[in-house]
Amino acid sequence: MKAEIIAVGSELLLGQITNTNAAFISARLAEVGIDVYYHTVVGDNPNRLEDAITIAQKRADLIIFSGGLGPTKDDLTKETIAKMLGTELESDHAALLAIEAYFKRTGRTMTENNKKQALVLAGSTVLTNNFGMAPGMALEKNGKCYILLPGPPHEMEPMFETEAIPYLLGTSGKREVIVSRVLKFYGIGEAELEYRVQSILEKQTNPTVAPLASPDSVILRLTAKADTNEAAQKLIAPVELEIRSLVGQFIYGTDDDTLSSKAAELLVGNKLTISAAESLTAGLFMAELADVPGISSSLKGGVVVYDEDAKMRQLDIPGTLLDEYGVVSSECATALARNVKRKFGSDIGVGLTGAAGPDPHDGKPVGTVWIGIAFQDEEVKTFKLDLSGSRNANRKRAARFALYYLIKEMKGQLAEN
Amino acid sequence: MKAEIIAVGSELLLGQITNTNAAFISARLAEVGIDVYYHTVVGDNPNRLEDAITIAQKRADLIIFSGGLGPTKDDLTKETIAKMLGTELESDHAALLAIEAYFKRTGRTMTENNKKQALVLAGSTVLTNNFGMAPGMALEKNGKCYILLPGPPHEMEPMFETEAIPYLLGTSGKREVIVSRVLKFYGIGEAELEYRVQSILEKQTNPTVAPLASPDSVILRLTAKADTNEAAQKLIAPVELEIRSLVGQFIYGTDDDTLSSKAAELLVGNKLTISAAESLTAGLFMAELADVPGISSSLKGGVVVYDEDAKMRQLDIPGTLLDEYGVVSSECATALARNVKRKFGSDIGVGLTGAAGPDPHDGKPVGTVWIGIAFQDEEVKTFKLDLSGSRNANRKRAARFALYYLIKEMKGQLAEN
Numbered sequence: 001m002k003a004e005i006i007a008v009g010s011e012l013l014l015g016q017i018t019n020t021n022a023a024f025i026s027a028r029l030a031e032v033g034i035d036v037y038y039h040t041v042v043g044d045n046p047n048r049l050e051d052a053i054t055i056a057q058k059r060a061d062l063i064i065f066s067g068g069l070g071p072t073k074d075d076l077t078k079e080t081i082a083k084m085l086g087t088e089l090e091s092d093h094a095a096l097l098a099i100e101a102y103f104k105r106t107g108r109t110m111t112e113n114n115k116k117q118a119l120v121l122a123g124s125t126v127l128t129n130n131f132g133m134a135p136g137m138a139l140e141k142n143g144k145c146y147i148l149l150p151g152p153p154h155e156m157e158p159m160f161e162t163e164a165i166p167y168l169l170g171t172s173g174k175r176e177v178i179v180s181r182v183l184k185f186y187g188i189g190e191a192e193l194e195y196r197v198q199s200i201l202e203k204q205t206n207p208t209v210a211p212l213a214s215p216d217s218v219i220l221r222l223t224a225k226a227d228t229n230e231a232a233q234k235l236i237a238p239v240e241l242e243i244r245s246l247v248g249q250f251i252y253g254t255d256d257d258t259l260s261s262k263a264a265e266l267l268v269g270n271k272l273t274i275s276a277a278e279s280l281t282a283g284l285f286m287a288e289l290a291d292v293p294g295i296s297s298s299l300k301g302g303v304v305v306y307d308e309d310a311k312m313r314q315l316d317i318p319g320t321l322l323d324e325y326g327v328v329s330s331e332c333a334t335a336l337a338r339n340v341k342r343k344f345g346s347d348i349g350v351g352l353t354g355a356a357g358p359d360p361h362d363g364k365p366v367g368t369v370w371i372g373i374a375f376q377d378e379e380v381k382t383f384k385l386d387l388s389g390s391r392n393a394n395r396k397r398a399a400r401f402a403l404y405y406l407i408k409e410m411k412g413q414l415a416e417n
Numbered sequence: 418m419k420a421e422i423i424a425v426g427s428e429l430l431l432g433q434i435t436n437t438n439a440a441f442i443s444a445r446l447a448e449v450g451i452d453v454y455y456h457t458v459v460g461d462n463p464n465r466l467e468d469a470i471t472i473a474q475k476r477a478d479l480i481i482f483s484g485g486l487g488p489t490k491d492d493l494t495k496e497t498i499a500k501m502l503g504t505e506l507e508s509d510h511a512a513l514l515a516i517e518a519y520f521k522r523t524g525r526t527m528t529e530n531n532k533k534q535a536l537v538l539a540g541s542t543v544l545t546n547n548f549g550m551a552p553g554m555a556l557e558k559n560g561k562c563y564i565l566l567p568g569p570p571h572e573m574e575p576m577f578e579t580e581a582i583p584y585l586l587g588t589s590g591k592r593e594v595i596v597s598r599v600l601k602f603y604g605i606g607e608a609e610l611e612y613r614v615q616s617i618l619e620k621q622t623n624p625t626v627a628p629l630a631s632p633d634s635v636i637l638r639l640t641a642k643a644d645t646n647e648a649a650q651k652l653i654a655p656v657e658l659e660i661r662s663l664v665g666q667f668i669y670g671t672d673d674d675t676l677s678s679k680a681a682e683l684l685v686g687n688k689l690t691i692s693a694a695e696s697l698t699a700g701l702f703m704a705e706l707a708d709v710p711g712i713s714s715s716l717k718g719g720v721v722v723y724d725e726d727a728k729m730r731q732l733d734i735p736g737t738l739l740d741e742y743g744v745v746s747s748e749c750a751t752a753l754a755r756n757v758k759r760k761f762g763s764d765i766g767v768g769l770t771g772a773a774g775p776d777p778h779d780g781k782p783v784g785t786v787w788i789g790i791a792f793q794d795e796e797v798k799t800f801k802l803d804l805s806g807s808r809n810a811n812r813k814r815a816a817r818f819a820l821y822y823l824i825k826e827m828k829g830q831l832a833e834n
Contacts, residue, residue, distance in 0.1 A: 012440070014447045015444025016440075018439075018440040019435070022435075026429070029432075030432060038458060038459055038465070039436070039456070043454065189525065190489070192526070195528050210431075276721075278700065281707075282706070283703040283707070283721060284704040286699045286721045287700040287704055287812075293774075300723060301731065303719075303721070304703045307716070307717055309717075310717050314761075386522065386524050388519060389548075390548070392708050395708075
């Protein structure tokens with residue numbers, strides 16, 4: 001079954017709102033195994049809407065509309081479809097009662113055009129709207145399936161979930177289960193990851209393996225179709241294993257994990273406390289960690305030491321060390337990590353120093369970052385980054401790399417002990 | 418000129434990402450007077466992309482593409498267009514050098530497929546990508562204008578603004594000048610702002626006055642069309658004045674100002690130094706301030722005091738104060754601001770404490786936040802927020818409100834002295 005989603009509304013074409021409905025509907029259709037081939041957005045103009053529907057009828061079996069079911073003159077979705085299919089519009093009694101009840105409840109006056117919202121395509125299955133007035137519709141005609149949904153996401157999303165999906169599963173007769181597994185990477189670019197797992201990307205059909213890049217991380221999504229959840233999991237397991245054998249060192253988590261949630265899970269789960277001394281990141285590392293609810297038992301706090309004077313006074317970094325090695329150095333990162341750990345009495349201390357940009361800092365080129373991690377009584381380990389983004393991209397990436405190295409360090413140390 | 422925006426990428430059809438590019442491009446085109454008639458989304462499939470382009474050629478004069486310019490085999494936008502228009506792809510020397518420099522700088526290995534990103538349509542105007550590797554292109558052929566942009570919004574948006582818009586204004590032969598003036602608000606919701614300036618919104622046509630809301634701030638964009646820049650400015654000035662007389666107390670800046678850039682401008686311009694003690698925000702306030710280049714002369718640093726023990730030990734907050742008033746209190750915010758100011762020897766100290774959620778903190782309901790600002794020898798002022806978002810929305814808004822109050826406080830104090 002090939003699907004197309006047509007969103008109707010001039011406010012979309014003016015960029016006043018984003019078409020989140022198409023993304024929501026697509027994600028849910030993917031999960032039930034229906035392929036979406038096109039999204040179209042068209043304004044509140046009956047001729048152009050008719051053209052868009054004519055095109056969709058040629059290339060899709062299932063056409064899902066969102067928007068244009070409201071009470072105003074601009075709202076013309078069902079009128080246009082009725083005209084094209086030679087179908088009447090008739091008042092739906094239940095929908096009309098619901099609209100009347102809504103106005104009674106809110107004490108507002110019902111105007112004549114509100115009755116228009118109770119009109120539905122003759123012969124269609126009415127989809128109840130629990131969060132607004134316009135009912136949805138599902139209609140099969142000439143081998144095509146038409147589903148009409150209201151535009152506001154808070155009305156459309158629950159209607160799609162509780163009314164449209166069961167309708168589609170009932171009519172499409174599918175018994176397939178779709179299971180996705182997401183592997184999350186850091187410290188490797190999309191192109192390099194694809195290059196390294198190319199053989200898997202090319203040969204895999206079930207599960208499919210798809211890479212996806214966000215500004216500073218990459219994921220691989222494994223999606224299997226099978227008769228049962230268990231059977232789908234069995235298809236995924238060996239492919240995941242093969243991927244891990246190739247690029248496992250860059251995987252920091254799976255599914256809903258984020259760098260901060262994974263770091264927090266390891267900290268809290270192992271009752272480890274942490275503090276940080278941040279220079280270029282100025283608090284970003286701690287703020288990202290504090291994104292995770294429940295972190296307060298592990299995150300003691302830390303110090304932002306933005307100028308040299310503060311570094312020396314607040315964290316007892318000797319002036320001679322800064323003179324000899326500079327602020328952007330492995331030695332400074334080591335001292336920051338060690339001294340903040342001692343000052344806050346934590347198990348782990350993290351130090352971050354670097355040249356964020358736009359100008360070089362202390363003779364070091366923009367993008368040079370040193371991260372120090374002091375883990376219990378171990379020697380402090382340091383990591384160097386050479387970043388190439390804007391000032392703020394560099395600062396964000398430095399904080400994320402610190403989370404990534406922290407995760408690797410905890411996994412390594414915990415495995416050893 | 419009729420425009421259509423074609424976004425290319427299977428991840429859009431799978432609902433993994435939302436087509437924010439179409440909304441962004443549409444909003445900017447609306448501002449320069451170009452009408453968008455359709456948005457289309459198509460997957461990484463050359464045949465279906467070709468079909469979509471054929472349709473667009475019939476109904477649009479300007480076709481703008483986003484996505485499909487990456488290094489992988491899936492990325493086929495320019496290849497498909499080249500084939501359809503009978504145009505060659507040729508390596509762009511500047512783009513190739515930029516890609517090579519990127520890999521040299523980051524120490525990563527350039528693979529063969531990265532070279533593909535430097536290929537551009539013969540005869541096209543190359544649009545520079547300042548935030549990624551794939552260059553954009555603009556090409557006119559057979560009376561149609563094709564603009565190709567990369568998919569990642571952080572690459573596409575600046576390219577569209579600084580490269581595509583000037584190209585479009587240059588080629589569209591328009592002699593009109595379009596001047597925009599943005600007024601930026603904090604501490605007022607979109608609905609209330611619209612209500613208060615309703616009379617202006619309704620009567621204005623040149624300049625147009627358009628409100629735009631992001632999750633936690635609101636802007637008004639005044640856009641005037643005239644023969645010269647000067648004439649456009651003259652149209653804008655009296656309307657801006659009228660808006661300021663109605664809601665001026667909520668305006669923190671204009672145009673490219675952000676809360677942090679405005680705060681930094683006032684700090685650095687007046688040679689004021691600052692430090693902060695952050696509890697619920699855990700570094701977000703300092704990190705936002707450090708977003709601004711040049712802040713290092715003013716930002717001394719600060720302390721993240723996430724647990725009670727750290728507050729007492731690192732900032733000498735008396736246990737009796739915490740026992741009597743609690744951690745989430747005006748008294749605690751006052752002590753944090755005063756003590757961090759003294760510890761770092763700065764002119765201004767900011768203290769942030771509150772209950773971010775998901776659970777109440779120290780008996781105070783989720784969303785309760787106290788901000789303290791110690792300004793030179795003045796009494797510490799405190800501000801209370803009652804926020805209603807998620808944990809992380811509350812933390813971000815607390816940091817932004819602290820910047821907003823800091824701006825107001827500096828303006829007030831500087832005006833008095």
